[in-house]
Amino acid sequence: MEDDYYSIESILAENQKIQCTFKIDVPDMGHLDGGNERDIKALSKVQVPLWMAYILIYSDYADFTIPPPFSARVRSALNAEARSVRLSNLVGQAGLWYGFGRMIMRLLNDDVAKEMSDVLVKTFRDRLPEVIDQAQHFASVHASSADSGVGGDNATMLFREGLDGTERELFALAQDSTRRTKRWYETSERGRRS
Amino acid sequence: MALPTPLRASVTPAELELIASEQLVEIVPLVAMERTAFISGAYGPLRPPTKCKVPIWMATNLKLKKKCRVVPPDWLNVEFLEGRLTQETSEAGFSEMPFRFAEVAKVLLDVAPDDFPNPDKIRSLLKDIREARQAKSREGLSKLDHSELSLPNLCSMEINEIRPFFIRAMGVLTDLVKEAQPQQDAP
Incomplete structure (x- = not known):
């Protein structure tokens, strides 16, 4: 998630494609779009990975459109009930919706970027308690007994499947730490002491 | 870093327990012992009917040998x-x-x-x-x-x-x- 050069998450988040509209002709680069064209013509729309889009946009060779995971439709769905949106579907399996969003945010101008940041922050805060709740629930279920009815109801399962990569990481952290603490509370170490 | 991820951010409960075991607790000793120097300090002397303050690790040790009672x-x-x-x-x-x-x-x-x-x-x-x-x-x-x-x-x-x-x-x-x-x- 962070900008660390060595962060795999950061590289994965940059690997998402966004749609760019070229403002100028670029000779001999038609293969970027996977087509048979030899050149990229001005005003043609090309999907390029985000890491390449940076330089195109900053050099004013191209414009970009806000990608579908952050479209108005998704935003209003998030606004209505952040917990029922499946973030993982928006950016692919193990995708990094927040990481991607943050990189798009960097490309935008102040006002739009602020709006984007608000969407990201609000979504994260709305979803966080549910992520942690479920993590803690699962920590105790597995620690105490092999309960067969573990799955919970359908809605919570859908929520878990919809977690984005960053949330998955938090889920694992919370689950681990809860499990460790719980184990400590429950074991008596009288035997070890004597 | 070589530590597994969950251990990088926090210590384990067992380690916290170890730290807490340095705290003093009152005991009523059942054996007599002169004042004795340990690495963390000198504790004692233990004179049976008198209460005495010792670290929790020492109290547990004595208690398990049935050589003291812990005062809650x-x-x-x-x-x-x-x-x-x-x-x-x-x-x-x-x-x-x-x-x-x-x-x-x-x-x-x-x-x-x-x-x-x-x-x-x-x-x-x-x-x-x-x-x-x-x-x-x-x-x-x-x-x-x-x-x-x-x-x-x-x-x-x-x-x-x-x-x-x-x-x-x-x-x-x-x-x-x-x-x-x-x-x-x-x-």
Whole structure:
């Protein structure tokens, strides 16, 4: 998630494609779009990975459109009930919706970027308690007994499947730490002491 | 780093227990011993009918050899804990407990249940208090923002439990919040 050069998450988040509209002709680069064209013509729309889009946009060779995971439709769905949106579907399996969003945010101008940041922050805060709740629930279920009815109801399962990569990481952290603490509370170490 | 991820952010409960074991507790010794120097300090002398303060690790050791009785700390009894539980369930904030109460209570109840008037009741009270407090730290989660979070009177074991994901979540929020100064001019 962070900008660390060595962060795999950061590289994965940059690997998402966004749609760019070229403002100028670029000779001999038609293969970027996977087509048979030899050149990229001005005003043609090309999907390029985000890491390449940076330089195109900053050099004013191209414009970009806000990608579908952050479209108005998704935003209003998030606004209505952040917990029922499946973030993982928006950016692919193990995708990094927040990481991607943050990189798009960097490309935008102040006002739009602020709006984007608000969407990201609000979504994260709305979803966080549910992520942690479920993590803690699962920590105790597995620690105490092999309960067969573990799955919970359908809605919570859908929520878990919809977690984005960053949330998955938090889920694992919370689950681990809860499990460790719980184990400590429950074991008596009288035997070890004597 | 070579440490596994979950251990990078926090220490294990067992380590906290070790730290808490340096705290002093009152015992009634059943054997006599001269004042003895240990690495952490000198304790004693032990003169049987007189109470004496020793670290918890020493008290557990003596207790397991049946060479002392533990005097329960003044907060580890049914009345005090009942009072705290009422506070905990009626007020919004965390009630004031000794910082390492969870560790101390567990160790003492583990090794010296026969020195407490009503160990099972104490255990169940401690459990209730812990659950009430957990519910509150969950509330804190929804108030989380990128720069600070104030949960006064949270105790060491509780801090340790929530630390890994709280700091991660705050880190994510820091990344998501738009910085005040524009970054556009530095491609």
